[in-house]
Amino acid sequence: MNQPVPIPALELRSLSKTFYLPRRGSFLPRTTAHHAVTDVNLILPQNAILGLVGESGSGKTTTGMMALRLVQPTSGQIHVDGTDITHLDHVALKPLRRKMQVVFQDSYSALDPMMTLSQIVAEPLHIHAQGTPAEQIESALAMMERTGLHRSYGSRYPHELSGGQRQRVAIARALILRPSVLVADEPTSALDVSVKAQIINLLLDLQAEMGLSILFISHDLSVVRSLTDTVAVMWGGRIVEQAATETIFADARHPYTRGLLDAIPVLNPRDRRQRQFLTREQIQSQIPRICGPKTGQLVQVAPGHLVEAVQP
Amino acid sequence: MPLVDIENLTVSFPQHEGVVQAVRGMTLRLNPGESLGIVGESGSGKSVTCMAVMRLLRQPPARISADKLELGGIDMLRASPRQLAATRGRVAAMVFQDPMTAFDPVFTIGHQITETIRAHRDLSKSQAWSEAAALLTRVEIKLPGQVLVSYPHQLSGGMLQRAMIAMALSCRPQILFADEPTTALDVTIQAQILALIKDLQAEFGMGLIMVTHDLGVVAETVDRVVVMYGGRVMEEGPVQEIFDTPAHPYTKALMGSIPGRLPGKQRLVEIPGASPNPADPPTGCPFHPRCTVADARCGTDAPAFAAITANRAAACWRLQ
Amino acid sequence: MIRYILGRLISVALTFTVVSVIVFLMMHAVPGGPFDGNDMPVNDAVKAKLNASLGLDRPLHIQYFKYMWGVLHFDFGIPFQSPGETVLQLLARAWPPSLILGGSGVLIGAPLGILLGIAAALRRNTWVDYLASAFATLGLTVPVFVISMMLIMVFAVWLGWLPASGWDRPYSWILPIAAYAAIPMATYARYTRSAMLDVLNKPFVTVLRAKGISERRIIFQHVLRNAALPMITVFLPMFIGTATGSIFVEAMFRVPGLGAYFVSSINLRDYPLEMALILMITFMFCIAYLISDIVYALVNPRIRVGGRQ
Secondary structure: OOOOOOOOOOEEEEEEEEEEOOOOOOOOOOEEEEEEEEEEEEEOOOEEEEEEEEOOOHHHHHHHHHHOOOOOOOOEEEEEOEEEEEOOOOOHHHHHHHHEEOOOOOOOHHHOOOOOOOHHHHHHHHOOOOHHHHHHHHHHHHHHOOOOHHHHHHHHHHOOOOOOOOHHHHHHHHOOOOOOOOEOOOOOOOOOHHHHHHHHHHHHHHHHHHHHEEEEOOOOHHHHHHHHHEEEEEEEEEEEEEEHHHHHHHHHHHHHHHHHHOOOOOOOOOHHOOOOOOHHHHHHHHHHHOOOOOOOOEEEEOEEEEEEEOOO | OEEEEEEEEEEEEEOOOOOEEEEEEEEEEEEEEOOEEEEEEOOOOOOHHHHHHHHOOOOOOEEEEHHHHHHHEOOOOOOOOOHHHHHHHEEEEOOOOOOHHHHHOOOOHHHHHHHHHHHHHOOOHHHHHHHHHHHHHHOOOOOHHHHHHHHHHHHOOHHHHHHHHHHHHHHOOOOEEEEOOOOOOOHHHHHHHHHHHHHHHHHHHOOEEEEEEEEHHHHHHOEEEEEEEOOOEEEEEEEEHHOOOEEEEEHHHHHOOOOOOOOOOOOOOOOOOOOOOOOOOOOOOOOOEEEEOOOHHHHHOOOEEEEOOOOEEEEHHHHO | HHHHHHHHHHHHHHHHHHHHHHHHHHHHOOOOOOOOOOOOOOOOHHHHHHHOOOOOOOOOHHHHHHHHHHHHOOOOOOOOOOOOOOOHHHHHHHHHHHHHHHHHHHHHHHHHHHHHHHHHHHHHOHHHHHHHHHHHHHHHHHHHHHHHHHHHHHHHOOOOOOOOOOOOOOHHHHHHHHHHHHHHHHHHHHHHHHHHHHHHHOOOHHHHHOOOOHHHHHHHHHHHHHHHHHHHHHHHHHHHHOOOOOOHHHHHHHHOOHHHHHHEEEEEHOHHHHHHHHHHHHHHHHHHHHHHHHHHHHHOOHHOOOOOO
């Protein structure tokens, strides 16, 4: 008997984004095309955490924004809980927005400085008209407690909190509508070491408790290691490798992934070593030569382990 | 003679909410050729310490006091403005965290590097220019001539950071302060910049003080470590020993909370609570509200910074 | 850049046209005509004939096009209040005093204001700062005719050093120039102070100190250069605004400048002069802003030189 394939919480199919930037110095308005994201395929299963890793300019943030339709893709499709949301208009999209939420890196600018914390966390309920105002505030306070803030904080303002506390508020606000998908764009990058650990633990706990799926975007592989089930590595707008997290750490095949792992600072001084830093061309030349349908395609080298390959 | 000699440094800033005590009684010594890492989270006072010893804090509003504050033998507390300007850049130089805002946007990189050179060394304009080009090559910039005539907004963060390092080294300082030099950079660039700083430190024979919140940076780069918290030094010692056998409860907790140390998706050991409010620090040991082994004394008396072994010291009642 | 300038010139032409239409309509919307005053009352038949002789009986849009056609040929008509000369001749006669006095006022006041602002910024929160800021505030809040009056009282009446009015000798220009200088000086003092404080708080200034650059060089080479950028854009429009004359200063000092005509032309329904004055100012402001923007783009490396390489 066939097991029905579970519908992924988020699926990106052949997602691409091209920005047209004005070109300087010419008489007629000319633009250069900048391919920020090219042909990204990602599946975020239900109840799982997927890490999207890359350095600045890799396209990871743009991909995350497209997944939420905060940036309109140039081509490709986005499916949330099985529904194709790529071309829905605002009216049709609004109720679906409850299923997808976001947490950003800068918690300070993500919170309206003129609103109290309880108002901030209750705002999504207000926007989607859920419950009476009193119920909304009560839900907000309860959610704040779930994220580790005492409910007496409800009447405080964002500027009174530390970075870690603000990030908790942002997470509470994102989760109050019980979304299926949470896109977290570098939520721990601006935090101190000890606070990073708190937020990572918080995300792990809430994910397990609420059964939500998280697309965790980060440049910090160490954080990704402690948090995610699978990792997709992006470089130059494309996914170059994708596998279970420990597989990536133990057996990365793509030279860019290897370079990224190699660059992580050691955790003990005795592990200090000389490093080889490859240039872009060197990385390109070392991409595994594997038979595949076409150059630049993702090829499966082991179950669940995909690597971008070129024709030999 | 120590390159950097700080004894009992206290820095405070009066503000609306109260007096912010950024550094409270900090003592530190750096010897020639040594590299020291100052590790701490935001609010620990690590950056303020370096800014204070270089006298880069506006006084007022900052209030600085110390029994000793010397750079390369020069008394930085009593030096005249002229002496201070002569010391900065030549005796001690500093590399800052955000390279994008560290340069004057209306002048070229070349202008800003040669400006430093000609402020301290007796070179003509063209001599200074070639010196700047040589320095840029030394920090692994491919087309130095082009970078020299570029404006800051035309270059990437990694390139600007290399240029800032070149600028700091241009007058052969004895001491290099690096304040979170790689925090704003990608991880591969970070690794390159750290390797570069290490090489240059050895080549130029400088003393290095690396300020960071990232224990990995410290594990990569320095010989000795000072751990700061709440404006005070918690622990000090050789880097390998600190990592293998951290003595102070804060250092131990910090080591345990580093993500990615152990393979696999898992909860980390977290330090409960939040960093102390610098305007209203806890009485006694600054870490005691979050410490798992704190006792009554920890909350009332600030522990003295005392030696544990021949080359390790810590400020903790439970260790004495 | 060429494309930018061409685009701006087109928008200048557009602005000019729109303003001319609006002003023309507003001018004629004010009830009454040039011959409705009470000093020389005329009966209706005579009034109608007089109006017709000036073309005021034609439909509005005809009047408008006739006038604008003339403008394109640099013919601004004949001022009703001074029919012995053309508008252009009147402007040529009345503008130089305003230009000389107002222009000098800005050219003297602005640098003084900049010095005041620098002093205030460098000695922030000391008596120097408070004094300079108070001075600047007074310059902006005290009406210019009060300033003029005070200057006359002190220097002409009490001390007797300078004449209270007149236009004949350069000697008599000193006080009106001083009155004209008040607003530019105050404006520049405030702008300079805040622009400098802005720059002084920037990270690169700390880096400059860390490099051991002398404080003097930091201020005069780096801080001023950066602070100057926003101030450049203010200068030309301010110059135009002042150099077209102030009715108050010219009235107090009996200077035969352009200032008085701005108001009299409205009161007397002197349509040709009114239109000419407003069109002249509009045009000059548009060009002033255009030049300011171009200069700013040239001086700011972030705009002048491209982006990342």
